Amino acid sequence: MMLVDYIDRGAQMAPSAPCLVDPDGTVVLTHDEFRTLTHRIAGALVRDGVRPGDRIGILSTNHPLALAGVAGILRAGAIWTAINVASGAADQAGFLATVGCRRIIHHQDLSDRVAELEERVEGLDPSVGFGGDTGFADWLAPPEFRAPDPAFEPDRIAMLLPTGGTTGRSKAVPITNHQIHLMCLAFRIHLRAPAPSRYLCATPMTHAAGLLCFPALADGGAVIVHHAVVPDRIFGSIERNRVSAIFLPPTALYKLLADPHVREHDYSSLRQFLIAGAPLAPDRLAEAVEVFGPVLTQTFGQAEAPLICTVHEAPEIAAAVADPALSRRLASCGRPSEIARIEIMDDEGALLGPGESGEIVVRSELVFAGYWQDAEATAQTVRPGGWYGTGDVGLRDEDGFVYLVDRKKDMIITGGFNVFPSEVEAFLHTFPAVGDCAVIGLPDPKWGEAVTAVIEAKPGFPLDEQSLIAQCKAHLGSVKAPKRIILRDLPRSGVGKVLKRALRDEYWATTTRRI
Known part of the structure; x- marks a missing residue:
């Protein structure tokens, strides 16, 4: 149609x-x-x-x-x-x-x-x-x-x-x-x-x-x-309008759960509460099931393969909340949907077995034909065998559940939106007080990843962190602007290159996933 x-x-x-x-x-x-x-x-x-x-x-x-x-x-x-x-x-x-x-x-x-x-x-x-x-x-x-x-x-x-x-x-x-x-x-x-x-x-x-x-x-x-997304208006609207379906990214769901009045409303009309756009914290997912009922569904997709490459259905999520033996599945984005084949691929193009980490690749009519008038960028997404390479690193367990683990590139997903660090870094470098910088995503309970600018300040130049963030918002928009600025020396290689991966690993060391 x-x-x-x-x-x-x-x-x-x-x-x-x-x-x-x-x-x-x-x-x-x-x-x-x-x-x-x-x-x-x-x-x-x-x-x-x-x-x-x-x-x-x-x-x-x-x-x-x-x-x-x-x-x-x-x-x-x-x-x-x-x-x-x-x-x-x-x-x-x-x-x-x-x-x-x-x-x-x-x-x-x-x-x-x-x-x-x-x-x-x-x-x-x-x-x-x-x-x-x-x-x-x-x-x-x-x-x-x-x-x-x-x-x-x-x-x-x-x-x-x-x-x-x-x-x-x-x-x-x-x-x-x-x-x-x-x-x-x-x-x-x-x-x-x-x-x-x-x-x-x-x-x-x-x-x-x-x-x-x-x-x-x-x-x-x-x-x-x-x-x-205004929590009290959404709560009232669900009741008043007998809402049966709602979609939110994780950041918006966290906003609802953080509201002190979230448990005071009637959500019995809900049949679908769809979450997509970024990984969802397992404990928040369990809390959402407790609050809104066994209607939470999670999917994984990208603009290039819209929204439903994998799906973690509501009964599966509810079962994982209820059964400690299945609770690990709350960290999964589900199993391949009926319209997509999902595999894990290594850097040589070989498909991997359960428990092995590699790039998540997709074959489906859902996958786009290519970027608008950009054959070079399109070619970078093609993997051996005609697979579409998502750029996300993941693994699949013995039961077919897919888990997001890391990202092949430095792109940050914050609140379901993609942010490319180099663009933010380029703007930060226009400020006299910024000697060098690296923009990374840091774990955040609300945003999934919070855009964070790690800055080496120039000696003798005052740096007003809040003013810098405000100017980033005005120039780049609120999504790309850093939520936080960290002043410190940057780790570097022997030839002086900033080791962004090492910097990111330092802050993600205590987490079980890197996305």
Whole structure:
């Protein structure tokens, strides 16, 4: 199926049922109204000269009209360009330039950022704003407009995801209709949840949370749209809206568990509580089962192989919580899903047996065909035998459970987002007080890995740690900015090279895994 088919199916199944809902329970759009709005957005884009295959960006925090914008872009035959709202302007501009984005649809609160992007990125048409007095309603095609069905092309690119860049040039991951449909079918197989779903979307729609809206829409279910992860609002929304499904990365789950009122609410409506994006601390997983019930499911995937290469199903997690003999499995990301073959490979390309550590490799139709116009970067992901190399080091036990152990490269995963240390280091080196630095990820109960800058300060130069962090946030965005700065001498090789691996090992010495 094409992604627009999910929207049309929902409107056929339950035209007058709630489709998009505010956290307070207010119905924003029914399924029929949502479908009509996507036609009107598609018509306006085509009227403005957008052609099939054009890249159109959405820049917004979670908002019902942002999701409608995504669907309208797809209905027009264009490609949804998923701009990470948490990134800095330089990152966003680099990504938009890489993919040749033509236009941005944005929330009015981000008008200043869009103006900056229009100055930085050549070829951007004037943006379209929504929310408040932006003229969005006047921009839409007439209510009676119906766009023709896009051609049935399952391998057509539906969306482009940014990966972040190590040299200032972002890579873009193309995701096809077929990949997303396959991912949704796999969730049907493994999560076995009754339909229609009432899905709470609180983390950015530009990532997994947004993709998971589509299966809920196809059932004639409702998406409850939250602008951010605010614990008391989520607790109340689950009760009020009888939420049956929710997705969160580990950092957001930790935020819920840390709230003093987390145990005071009714979560009996939950059937799926999906966790993905980074490794999850076993004790926190056990606590989450205790609080929310035996509904926790964990998956492992990457942008290049979306979300469900492995799956640790809710009954397996609940069994591991209840049985001390199985508790070690709480550190696992599960077993291969129905749509992916997972193996462990050594550096020579040989597949390894149970208990042996190596790179986690994947073969599946879920795996992308290659980075957008970047054959060199694509070639670096290919392993002998046509396997996709994830860059993650792991092992598999005798029962097929996969465990993440380490990372082949220095990339940091913090709160489910990828951060490349060299970019942060390059910015830190612009400060006179920074003699040298190394950015590493350190174990953190909330973020999984906390971006940490280890700095050798220049003698005689004052270094204000909080000011430095604040300037990093302003330039790089809050995700990439260091959470902590450590002042010390850096370990070096005989020729003076910073030994980042040795530095990282020093701080991870007391942990059982390195990711």
